[in-house]
Amino acid sequence: MSEAKWAGKGRVFTIELTSGKDLKRVTIPNGSQHLLMEGTIGALKQVEFVEDAVLELVGTGGVIRVDLSRDDLPEPSRKPQGGEAE
Numbered sequence: 001m002s003e004a005k006w007a008g009k010g011r012v013f014t015i016e017l018t019s020g021k022d023l024k025r026v027t028i029p030n031g032s033q034h035l036l037m038e039g040t041i042g043a044l045k046q047v048e049f050v051e052d053a054v055l056e057l058v059g060t061g062g063v064i065r066v067d068l069s070r071d072d073l074p075e076p077s078r079k080p081q082g083g084e085a086e
Contacts, residue, residue, distance in 0.1 A: 010042035011059055 015037045041059030050056050055068040 010040045010061065011044050011057065012038070012040050013064055014038050 015035070017035045040061060041057060041064055042061030044057065044059055046056075046058040048056055048058075049070055050065075052071075053067070053069050055066045057064045
């Protein structure tokens, strides 16, 4: 599906890996050495740091979790949005 067709489908993600040795679990029917996944998690419902160690993006069609803490982000990105206290 082209990027233009995905535009109205929600938050689009792309994951590209040049090696499968760092994958924990995935199914690739053709056994390719290069992995490219594109999709959408739907409309964004929630973004939060779980236990300050995992960035979690929750959409209407799925969830993406990344091992990323607030401390890993550059200083301006750490500030809460909307006047919320940390």
